[in-house]
Amino acid sequence: MPDFTRCVIDHSIHLHHRGYLGHQVSPSLPHSALAGLISDLLNNGMAVYEMGMASSAAENLIVQKMARTFGMKPGAGGLMTSGGSMANLTALLAARQIQSAGDPWTDGTCQNRYAVMVCDSSHYSIDRAVRIMGWGDSGLISVPYDDRYRMRADLLDALYDVARRRLWFHVDAAHGGALAFSQRHGKRLAGIDRADSVTIDFHKMLLVPGVTSALIYRKRQHGFRTFAQKADYLLTESNGAASPDSARQTLECTKLMMSIKVMAALKIHGESLFGANVDRLLDLTAHFADLIESRPNFELAIRPDCNIICFRIRRDEWDDQQTDKINRIIRRRLLEAGRYYIVQTMLKAAGQSDAKFFLRVTVANAMTTSEVLNRLLDEIEWIANDIHRG
Template identity: 30%
Template structure:
């Protein structure tokens, strides 16, 4: 006999994952509908962007955002979102999508997302993620070893570089307060002299350094920028002189952030020199390798990371140069004892008794509670592709970046800001003859290309002027693709300068 309650529950069955053969077939049919919808769009994807205006996209989305009271079929919803959402998205897997540190995801990572969503593990406590906990631990151990940390190294998956940089500076702040004043910030708040504390970083460091320091209660004024050399690396001599000047002024430098792959130029600060100064002065060294971490697998350029093993903490991003779907990052520390500065015990989640019994609850290492099982994407990618092939992908993008810089250098009217790319970004400007405002022209070039949808490139600022930028993360992008985009930039510039309508 089926009760009224059972009948009510049965009405929900088709919307959840269930056990049984019939339920498995139901799930398979739904997945096939999604795959068919995506495959159709990718099959016809001739351009990285449809070229719609902001207004056009907003108008097309109005119907999609009209939410019904009654259920719609998945087939109907997919048909409804295909144009306004899927086709109007930026297609980062296209060879001429070369704007941001926004990678094309590899298929194992994309497929892992389906497993992650279906299993829906929560990475805070072991009893919510029994296998996933140890997959994550194994991968943090693996990358800790690649960095060159000893068995005392440890880490945790994060949402990306901003969160990892925040964690590095949080631990640096609290470790400094504990060692200098025996003051536990976690328990007692910031100590009285906190306004004297200072963080130093390159003038071209990621904005998340300043943002993190502000969120940590020290204020943006606590970040001291260090000038860069002509190759856009932090100047180690200027760094030393600034640290010593701060000390003479009675201020308290406690951390240096070294960037391993700046957003614009891919520049790598001199890690060995910075590590030596930190060891001499007792400063915390955090390395932001959100971009440059791809070199960990490179066979040709891995030596560029020399000295990273001397850091106290490191940021890695896998949704940049390890080709993972967003989001997927990692934070590593040289000595796991520092992670205890993050730990809070909740009786329902990670009681002290669990720790005494050797049960691993990853919430003890994270500033997040609920977290996704992102480690599965990395595991599947490393196993399906292998580390050697991934390293070759990284090396290939650097090869194409060097080709792009050389080609731009050889053409008239182009100035390349980094003619010898450190990683896979090239910053350049179209500089025509005449008195036209160059910044306006280059901004117009970038926007025109985007609106046409033929190529997606980035713009940035160099000494107050607008420059263009290639960010080459797709190993499928060829020299021919680069030539095609440069030709399009030249053609667009001439059309704008000639007053020809686009």
């Protein structure tokens, strides 16, 4: 067993390493990780309350806490899910069930046309959910983005006429929803309390092991209409909106006891830790943007609004194709050296047809410092010079 454990550790990405600046996954709080061990050992399912009493109660408390944090009125509710993609799909299924003139669960969706208005730069899970539900290309009404990759809200009135009269307002706040815990940055989420449903991931900026997400409904009863299904061994006529059972709300049946991971963080550290972590990460990201802008050979895609930043190194003598190629090589050599883990992306500016390659950093690590970020830029510049010499 020690050999197996060492092998797994040696061949895994270490999120607590201060050079980890990759995907949107937070290093875990030790107490929340230990709560995950409790979950795995107890192995209680979550479909019915009698099988997961402690975790079901904890889940309800966390859902209510998030509803209040988002400013929703009494009567809000929801559930926890294994990831934001699952939460987004579940929210759209709820919207389909509630806003339909008929009953899609029994009658199907062939007689009705449904569509989702979504920004061109939205997370892929929205596109995937639309296609899982069988709505195809016509099920997506694309809203263009501006030069900061934000939805063009000024176009919504015109696009509204394309959509059906009855609308469901879903906010995919899987990443940015954490700002609700910040006294300084929470105002950026103004209006989120008016959403019919909201997705949030605790494993992105809130230091909880993944995958731990929640779907919050402005009206709790909406969640219990998502899956209008009978199963005598599990779902009964009496387990409607007053029931503590979660099986009617989610695709998952034997759901992990993910609620206790969040509860452990709240009980031991309090929600102030969430806000403090968000503030630190956003401050550090803004400082990293300053460092990039202070170096003449570096280019920012845009100033970051949150804790994700896209940039690249370029020189006047390089054309776009060379710039893309050299930054690809730089990322590969950074990974091979093992001191940093960063990712990559392709960005297409508003109104342009060609996408450009950028290095992508997510500042989500409490171990990362300004010095670490400065040395990252030094190393990128050194690699670029080495490529140029060779």
